[in-house]
Amino acid sequence: MTRIEEFVKEQAEKHGRDRNSLMPILQAVVQSERFLSEEAMVAVATELDLSTADVFGTATFYTFMDTFPRGKNIIRICKTITCHMKGKDAIVDTLEDMLKIKLGQTTTDGKFSLLQANCLGWCHKGPVMLINDEVYPEITPEKAVEVVSKYLKKG
């Protein structure tokens, strides 16, 4: 058994093998791997006795379940109306410059992916940035650089 297969098996044992365990299992994989690899989806389909197309179809419905590789740290900048009004574009520009990637891309060292997201629920404190599960409200371009630098140091 590969590492991923073992991980998926553990998760299946923890959550159960019913269809309604699919989301928690996929979420655990994403949490650990940052994305759902072919190997992981095959393992999930095998454990839950589902078709892989079904697993893939379910995963691709959800924005936070990527089916292609992502960086170790996923930066999501809210693009919805209030954050847009409050200057999210400047944050995006700044981080694109800093990380030398465009929106949707991952740095060559695999440390960061830079994405936009729909409303993150911090409209009163926009613009807001999510890195993995951490929230950074009322972000400015300077603050954004500062925060990302911290993650850079953490490696």
Place this chain on the structure above:
Amino acid sequence: MSKYKVNLKINNIPVSVDEGTSILEAARTLNFTIPTLCHHDDLCVAGNCRVCVVEQKGNRVLPAACATPVSEGMEIMTNSLKVRQARKHVVELLLSEHNADCTKCFKNGSCELQDMSNDYRIGDHVFLDLVKDRERVKDISSPSIEKDDSKCIRCQRCVRTCADLQAVSALAVTHKGNEMKISTFLDKPMNDVVCTNCGQCINRCPTAALTERNYIDEVFDAIYDPKKFVVVQTAPATRVAIGEEFGMKPGTRVTGKMVTALRRLGFDKVLDTDFTADLTIMEEGTELLTRLKEALVEGKEVALPMLTSCSPGWIKFQEHLYPEFLDNLSTCKSPQQMFGPLAKTYYAEKVNKNPADMVVVSIMPCTAKKFEAERPEMRGSGYKDVDYVLTTRELGMMIHQAGIDFQKLEDERYDNILGESTGAAVIFGTTGGVMEAALRTAYEIVTGKEVPFTNLNIKPVRGMEGIKEASVKIKDVKPEWSFLEGVELNVAIAHGLANAKVVMDKIKDGSANYHFVEVMGCPSGCIGGGGQPMPTNMEIRKQRAAGIYEEDEGLTIRKSHENPEVQEIYQSFLHEPLGHRSHDLLHTHYVPRKRH
């Protein structure tokens, strides 16, 4: 279901229907047709295309007629101005994301979206064309099925077919919003996924998003190539369905017209897969008896129950999903693939033709047969045994193209040698048929007497029930079969791969004790095959099945072992069932494939 009656009004006409009836069905009882796209009688309700919306008094929104059950006092309008505007909009929206190159389309004239657009006289495109901005990739990786997303209207009929009827789920709905589409695991090509090539998705696709890979031009090229000797074989189920391509009622028996049409198309010889169906019974029946003998007398570890192997969709399903049961599959090739090598050996010699110059064409109710013919092991003759496989629909198209007035054709007979067949072979075309044919022969071999059913009609194995089980008590056997005396032969019949899965799971967990199981990959068997005329539904398939049984009863010889050509081929060429030559030409092996 429930006996409660619900009273409602549709277009001001009172009607009383059973509780649980949909508005759509209730309207049908009053002869109002509400247009549908995502709805299909064989499938569960989706309610997503919204073409069938109707107006309900007191309801702010328009409910979908297919997905909304009737309720007491409901007042429905099926064609109000509001409904008309909404329905027109829905069709216009679907067209705006549909690659409407109708005149160049394979489904031109048989597309449900085109019909609807016609009905509602959709003129110039009001809305923006969304197709031109999308990348257009047509998946032609599979020898059986082509998938063109630019034609897809996302009704999900194919997805429900693949999941609910076939338990395969090679296709799924993926992504969401404007990117939502029907795809495979990781958008892989159809040939690289668990697709069984059954073609049931094609039968239910309202547009040309899913079609068979067609080989019409290749076949005409062969016909008009003077160097080629082109023989054609026709599967049992085609003869009760091809008439539908010419406006005839489902189940109309047009065997003779079909033979005439094939001759007029220019095939050099018109032969019959039914012949090799009879041969299959000889080989498969003997194989079953041999396995039983090995198990009961010699105490060998023999794979039982034995599973039929005529249906290539079922074979690939088994290879993907139950590779541990490949030994249970009969080693017999399907009748199509028995025909191919015999045509290029036995027959070639008889008619004095060089097999290298021969082209074997099959007319099949099936799309999986296209894949089957491509399997590398199907070269028993030293050549590709079957060169081209056409669906019943493709043959219909060829006849149209050649300007042959099918309805008015006189009946002609098949050519001889590989053209003679029995009623037992005809019934291969419907679920239960192989089992019935096998029992007619095996019982007689073992006991010397006819099967104990009136007029040879083994009713317990007939009908459209998803899984049928039966037991035949074997009595008064001939001395050489004494080990079978008193044995209760347990058989099962499944059609549609979802039913096959249920049977396989029972076999797997040991809760079933079958000796012989017939499986047909398609619902209702080959008459409901993925290559048959469209539309399909249970009513149509029942009519085709009735046609099959009529054809059987009308034939004088109704047992495979009594087919004189079969007797002749064993005498002069094969010598005995499961013999050396049979092994080389008529039997095959299977390859385990991955589930994912």
Place this chain on the structure above:
Amino acid sequence: MEKKIKKVDLIFGKVDYLDILDKSLQRSRDEIILDVIDSGLRGRGGAGFPTGLKWKFAKNEEADQKYVICNADEGEPGTFKDREILTEAPEKVLAGMALCGYCIGATEGYIYLRMEYNFLLPQLHEQIDAFNKQMKERNFEFTIFIRSGSGAYVCGEETALMESMEGKRGEPRNKPPFPTSQGYLGKPTSVNNVETLVFALMIAKEGPTKFKEMGTFDSRGSKVFSVSGDTPTPGIYELELGMTLEQFVEEFGDGDTKAVQVGGASGFCVARKHFKETLIGFEGIPTGGSMMIFNSTRSMYNILHDYLEFMEEESCGQCTPCRVGCQQLLKGIEAVKKGNKQPSYLEELQKLSDTMRIASKCGLGQSVPNPFNSIINNFREEIIY
């Protein structure tokens, strides 16, 4: 100004939730449900279905298992109050769920939390564990679990939410059957918004009268508002219902308010000239809490474009009017703006949006016309030029 907006503190104020539950468990289920019905409480997620009725329907179903689901999939742009409630008063939410469980006869409750709020998980898990223990100590059979979303706005629609919990794509179901008869795993289920559950608890504590006396005939009680946009005081406020937009803007505007988007991307845009006569509530314009304020520097074209882009991406994609309609509306206004389509094309699009309102499968598609028509009707020039 006739009267100042009244601030209320039913949601965030500390209460002895165990005491409320203990007392409630002494009462009959019907009695509590009647109180909730009597209070006039309507769902606070936006749709506004009478909460007591929902509980009554679920209670009247015969089933071996029923479920309570707390809808914390707050995804409506401009709404962030449920996050605050779950941060500040989680025990009241849990108690509200238990109260609902008692009333309808459910022994299991689920919180469906949007993934964007995953940072709340560690703390919520702790609180849920403690709460479950407290229920056990009382011999009251009710266990709460938590499930996460994964980034899909449409999962806030209750049937989509249940599909998602069942491990499927979050595609809304056909209704009927309604969740109160066939919900999660086919069992009777009451899906309630975070805020609704807390109000229900407070009604159980104080009786229906106090709640009923606030607000208007159709919009009783108070409501938590999420205020954002061009305002000097963005944030979360619990306010008595019944105010006009004029009053609201007086309190929260920056003095230059040109329009307010009430109810988020699926809500309505109200222009200044209509502030006075527009009541915030079910008689006027309802909201799940989202109040986005725009001043005169904002381009209404950009705002509409953002909303449509949001809907185009967040539509589940299963039904034609919503999937294709959203794309046509978005690309349509772009075409008009660029001059590729005549301004009169906007009328075609408005007709299309009327079809989306009545022919879409769920509330998402049905509400896209709200921002579309209200912005176009009020700011047609800004869209064209």
